[in-house]
Amino acid sequence: MPALLKEQEKLFLDEINLNVPGTVLNKFLTLIRESGSVDEKLAVDFLISYLEEWQVTYKVHEPELYVSIPKRAYLKTTSPFAKKFNAKTPAFSAITGHQTVSGELSYVATDFVVEEEQNISKKIVLTEGYPTPEKVQQLTVLGARALVFINPGETIHEGICTPIWGAPDLDNYNTEPPIAVLAVNKSDGEELKEWVAKGNVTADCQTHLEQGWKACPIVDAFIEGTEEPDKYVLLHGHLDSWHEGIGDNATGNAALLEMIRIFQKNKDKLKRSIRVAIWTGHSTGSYGGSTWFADQFGLEIEQNCIAQINCKSPGCRWATSYECMTWTSEAEDFCKEVIKDAVGQKSKGSRPLRTGDYSFNNIGVTSYFMLSSTIPEVALQKKGYYSVGGCGGNIEWHTEQDLMHVADLDILTKDIKVYLVGVLRAVNSSIHPFNFAATAKEFKDTLQFYQRQAGKHFDFGLSMQEAGNLEQELLMFYKGMERLRELPATASEVQRANAKLRKLARILIPINFSRMGKYRHDPALNVPALPDLAPAGEFEQLQEGSHEHTVLKTHLKRGENRVVSAIREARELVNRP
Numbered sequence: 125m126p127a128l129l130k131e132q133e134k135l136f137l138d139e140i141n142l143n144v145p146g147t148v149l150n151k152f153l154t155l156i157r158e159s160g161s162v163d164e165k166l167a168v169d170f171l172i173s174y175l176e177e178w179q180v181t182y183k184v185h186e187p188e189l190y191v192s193i194p195k196r197a198y199l200k201t202t203s204p205f206a207k208k209f210n211a212k213t214p215a216f217s218a219i220t221g222h223q224t225v226s227g228e229l230s231y232v233a234t235d236f237v238v239e240e241e242q243n244i245s246k247k248i249v250l251t252e253g254y255p256t257p258e259k260v261q262q263l264t265v266l267g268a269r270a271l272v273f274i275n276p277g278e279t280i281h282e283g284i285c286t287p288i289w290g291a292p293d294l295d296n297y298n299t300e301p302p303i304a305v306l307a308v309n310k311s312d313g314e315e316l317k318e319w320v321a322k323g324n325v326t327a328d329c330q331t332h333l334e335q336g337w338k339a340c341p342i343v344d345a346f347i348e349g350t351e352e353p354d355k356y357v358l359l360h361g362h363l364d365s366w367h368e369g370i371g372d373n374a375t376g377n378a379a380l381l382e383m384i385r386i387f388q389k390n391k392d393k394l395k396r397s398i399r400v401a402i403w404t405g406h407s408t409g410s411y412g413g414s415t416w417f418a419d420q421f422g423l424e425i426e427q428n429c430i431a432q433i434n435c436k437s438p439g440c441r442w443a444t445s446y447e448c449m450t451w452t453s454e455a456e457d458f459c460k461e462v463i464k465d466a467v468g469q470k471s472k473g474s475r476p477l478r479t480g481d482y483s484f485n486n487i488g489v490t491s492y493f494m495l496s497s498t499i500p501e502v503a504l505q506k507k508g509y510y511s512v513g514g515c516g517g518n519i520e521w522h523t524e525q526d527l528m529h530v531a532d533l534d535i536l537t538k539d540i541k542v543y544l545v546g547v548l549r550a551v552n553s554s555i556h557p558f559n560f561a562a563t564a565k566e567f568k569d570t571l572q573f574y575q576r577q578a579g580k581h582f583d584f585g586l587s588m589q590e591a592g593n594l595e596q597e598l599l600m601f602y603k604g605m606e607r608l609r610e611l612p613a614t615a616s617e618v619q620r621a622n623a624k625l626r627k628l629a630r631i632l633i634p635i636n637f638s639r640m641g642k643y644r645h646d647p648a649l650n651v652p653a654l655p656d657l658a659p660a661g662e663f664e665q666l667q668e669g670s671h672e673h674t675v676l677k678t679h680l681k682r683g684e685n686r687v688v689s690a691i692r693e694a695r696e697l698v699n700r701p
Contacts, residue, residue, distance in 0.1 A: 277309065
């Protein structure tokens with residue numbers, strides 16, 4: 125790394141001051157930032173007062189987002205005993221209102237392997253876990269009348285259960301959950317399980333939600349670079365919260381605001397620009413704010429965005445590990461070096477899940493970070509904590525207990541350092557610091573795995589050969605770019621090389637993270653690697669020569685055509701003078 129860049133990084137890191145973050149946390153402790161609410165508007169006004177003071181260029185968009193606000197839920201057993209249980213309903217559950225849904229309770233194990241003789245049609249199904257879209261969809265297909273999820277702790281967590289990512293369109297508006305979904309805590313759930321095991325148990329339930337289109341504010345700040353101002357890194361996090369939401373995501377807003385202050389003060393040292401978006405509709409809109417942003421600015425993002433970086437739940441107590449990070453393959457080495465240089469720690473990362481405002485996969489944008497630091501695994505086990513989706517691993521996540529004690533300002537300082545360096549290097553490196561040879565290697569490894577699953581039933585030889593060729597050609601491509609790393613960002617050779625790198629992202633990321641077309645959003649369901657080819661593992665369940673067996677082979681051939689076509693397009697791009 126050039127010595128000048130290291131000096132600049134030290135200057136930026138030395139600027140970190142916790143006065144503004146502390147003020148943000150204290151203010152947000154008084155606001156329940158529900159999407160489209162008065163408190164959320166007050167939070168926006170509070171944030172932009174700082175932007176105006178610092179003379180940051182910004183806009184506040186107010187799109188109409190489709191949101192679902194849980195209000196209350198009702199669950200009562202009616203036979204063989206009458207007892208009311210504390211319950212919540214997740215966003216986008218079907219709304220019963222005062223119309224009661226009644227039925228027999230039927231327990232289904234969490235892995236959803238329903239035995240043939242177990243008929244859950246028209247039953248109120250009791251099962252463990254969170255009411256995720258996948259689980260809700262699976263049990264709905266099996267004919268359940270309503271669903272009751274047993275959360276893993278003594279406090280019920282808020283959540284989302286729709287498979288629709290962002291606002292619905294004509295392709296998916298009719299896929300909202302059609303049945304009532306509820307959640308209870310662990311002890312109540314265990315009691316219900318015991319009664320179900322003894323014999324017939326009947327229950328009544330209701331779900332009350334406010335659902336519809338609502339104007340919601342999105343803060344869109346822009347800090348202009350000096351050499352390539354039209355190219356930018358998109359740094360973002362969500363504003364809306366469940367309850368006060370200090371660890372999810374007031375700490376993220378505090379970090380974003382402090383970074384805006386530092387970047388704005390030192391914008392003369394930025395080669396490219398930084399766009400900071402603070403979303404609403406994250407939870408009760410199913411990532412509605414970031415999806416609207418991807419829709420509204422998709423063409424511009426495709427043309428100009430270098431990478432997107434998500435800032436969620438930094439600075440939470442006990443969260444001293446960076447071994448549960450997420451990043452796309454081309455960013456892995458970069459991110460590990462960033463974390464090591466910024467805070468002196470090793471890190472581990474994995475493929476990004478379909479969550480966390482990663483609403484840009486279909487456009488093809490390099491992505492890194494989602495959650496930041498987390499509680500180390502040994503400490504989680506010692507505390508008896510179960511897995512959650514934020515707050516650094518603290519189980520106050522998505523509950524009324526996510527209050528000031530969850531935040532840790534010393535850890536927040538560390539996390540801000542990681543984000544600062546991660547953004548600064550992306551905007552100031554002459555050559556975009558992402559290695560797509562690693563992406564090609566990931567493709568090779570994925571294809572080899574699918575080949576082992578498919579066995580003799582399908583041959584992935586063509587796609588494996590193409591992925592291997594792409595990897596080798598990319599290694600040569602990067603070797604040829606070494607001499608460009610010391611040139612200014614405005615050098616024509618540098619700009620041509622970076623244009624190729626951004627185009628590589630647009631080609632390769634969609635085939636690895638999406639089955640939908642560009643500018644369309646995949647469901648809020650798990651997306652396996654090279655998803656068009658992921659069904660390769662289903663051959664073992666099918667009789668060779670059967671209709672289903674031939675259908676699967678047809679599906680994989682069409683999927684392979686898409687993958688090979690994209691890889692060949694990438695190869696042509698890399699080899700182009």
